Amino acid sequence: MDLGLKDAAVCVQGGTKGMGRAAAECFAADGARVVVLAREQAGIDETVARLTELGSPDAWGARIDLLDPPTIDAAFEQIRLRWSEINTLVNAAGPGGARSTWDGIPDAEYHRAFDLGAMSAVRCTRAALPLLRTAAWARVVNVSAHSTKRQSETLAAYTAAKAAMTSVSKNMSLVLAKEEILVNTVSPGSFASASFKAAMRALPAERGLNPDNLYDCMRWIAEDYGHPAHMPRAGDPKEIGAVIAFVGSRRNSYMTGANVNVDGGSDFC
Numbered sequence: 001m002d003l004g005l006k007d008a009a010v011c012v013q014g015g016t017k018g019m020g021r022a023a024a025e026c027f028a029a030d031g032a033r034v035v036v037l038a039r040e041q042a043g044i045d046e047t048v049a050r051l052t053e054l055g056s057p058d059a060w061g062a063r064i065d066l067l068d069p070p071t072i073d074a075a076f077e078q079i080r081l082r083w084s085e086i087n088t089l090v091n092a093a094g095p096g097g098a099r100s101t102w103d104g105i106p107d108a109e110y111h112r113a114f115d116l117g118a119m120s121a122v123r124c125t126r127a128a129l130p131l132l133r134t135a136a137w138a139r140v141v142n143v144s145a146h147s148t149k150r151q152s153e154t155l156a157a158y159t160a161a162k163a164a165m166t167s168v169s170k171n172m173s174l175v176l177a178k179e180e181i182l183v184n185t186v187s188p189g190s191f192a193s194a195s196f197k198a199a200m201r202a203l204p205a206e207r208g209l210n211p212d213n214l215y216d217c218m219r220w221i222a223e224d225y226g227h228p229a230h231m232p233r234a235g236d237p238k239e240i241g242a243v244i245a246f247v248g249s250r251r252n253s254y255m256t257g258a259n260v261n262v263d264g265g266s267d268f269c
């Protein structure tokens, strides 16, 4: 299916690893211009090389720390100077947030989780808005989490922040629908991304869990977080990249304010 992305101007924050990276690759393979925003230059360079190889006519990156708002404004100024428009903004960075029960998390950690989990999408979308308005068509995709629908004892701050993101995403869609700027949320289940695998690698060896085995990944999530899915394995980031690309494409012309689950069925367990 042609997603209508040829030469589209696409910005993916958190686009160098995991699900954001998988989405960036789909946009590039469909012929879009793609800018990825992240903290580490090495990840940006490697991603840009791959996006170019996949066929993006203008792949590039900018360093940004979503916990440092002036760097957000600086990155969108660079995009304005280079493209003067954005067709698609994907807010995918994360995850972040201390793991503890709700009463054991200090205020500063709650604020950090909200800054990365919700305010990053608010700040990036606000900075992108003049460029989204300039474009002939525009979409925003906010990557939230399935854990907003089912609690886990030690994910209180993260989950609350993602619930806030889902809510503000709905509000954005209400306000921007009048201008045909379509805003949707995509809620992943458990995906074997960079940070996910790093957390698994820190587990004691005697647990016998291999981060490269998607069935082991789901076993970890079920045992430690109580989030099993109908499908007995975690997802590969590539399996959500294509969904994000469709939701953020011109081909999606009448879906806005939706919250799309990509979770192997965990919403119904």
Ligand SMILES: NC(=O)c1ccc[n+]([C@@H]2O[C@H](COP(=O)([O-])OP(=O)(O)OC[C@H]3O[C@@H](n4cnc5c(N)ncnc54)[C@H](OP(=O)(O)O)[C@@H]3O)[C@@H](O)[C@H]2O)c1
Binding pocket: 013, 014, 015, 016, 017, 018, 019, 020, 037, 038, 039, 040, 041, 043, 064, 065, 066, 067, 092, 093, 094, 095, 096, 116, 143, 144, 145, 146, 147, 187, 188, 189, 190, 191, 192, 193, 194, 195, 196, 237
């Ligand atoms: N993996 C899961 O199972 C899962 C489940 C539900 C929801 N999610 C959500 O899905 C999204 C993608 O997660 P993922 O697991 O695919 O992530 P990931 O593989 O860890 O990649 C995270 C991306 O965000 C960037 N990033 C992180 N902190 C940043 C910051 N402060 N400023 C700028 N960029 C930053 C990283 O680049 P740098 O490190 O170079 O900055 C990287 O490009 C996140 O919003 C996460 O909360 C994940």
